[in-house]
Amino acid sequence: MSLKQDSRDANPDLEQTPGKDTRRNEKRKSALVTVSVLATVFGLGCIYGGILLMAAPGVGATSFDFLNLQFSTQQTGVAAIALGAASIIMIFRKVLKAIVDIGRT
Numbered sequence: 001m002s003l004k005q006d007s008r009d010a011n012p013d014l015e016q017t018p019g020k021d022t023r024r025n026e027k028r029k030s031a032l033v034t035v036s037v038l039a040t041v042f043g044l045g046c047i048y049g050g051i052l053l054m055a056a057p058g059v060g061a062t063s064f065d066f067l068n069l070q071f072s073t074q075q076t077g078v079a080a081i082a083l084g085a086a087s088i089i090m091i092f093r094k095v096l097k098a099i100v101d102i103g104r105t
Contacts, residue, residue: 025102032095039091046084053077 054077062079063072067090071082 028098028102032098035091036095039087043084043088043091046080046087050077050080050082050084053080 054075056077059074060076061072061074062076063070064079064083065071066083066086069082069086069090071079071086073079073082
């Protein structure tokens with residue numbers, strides 16, 4: 001008998017068989033990847049639109065409150081860039097926290 005086989009006999013928990021938790025974690029991970037991709041596309045779209053708005057003539061007072069992030073500016077393009085950056089940052093923070101929580105279980 002090898003040492004590896006002896007340790008499995010002593011502690012059967014060391015052998016991991018795919019079960020419900022593994023399948024559930026895989027579904028969670030795929031959902032998190034989907035959310036990350038969608039948030040990135042939304043954020044990059046906002047940033048791109050903000051750059052286009054900054055190049056357009058004209059100004060106007062713009063302010064918004066997005067998930068407790070209050071922003072006020074004189075150019076709509078800057079507000080769109082801030083909205084895109086804030087959405088990317090906030091979603092990725094939540095996704096990373098969820099991944100860490102999955103790893104702990």
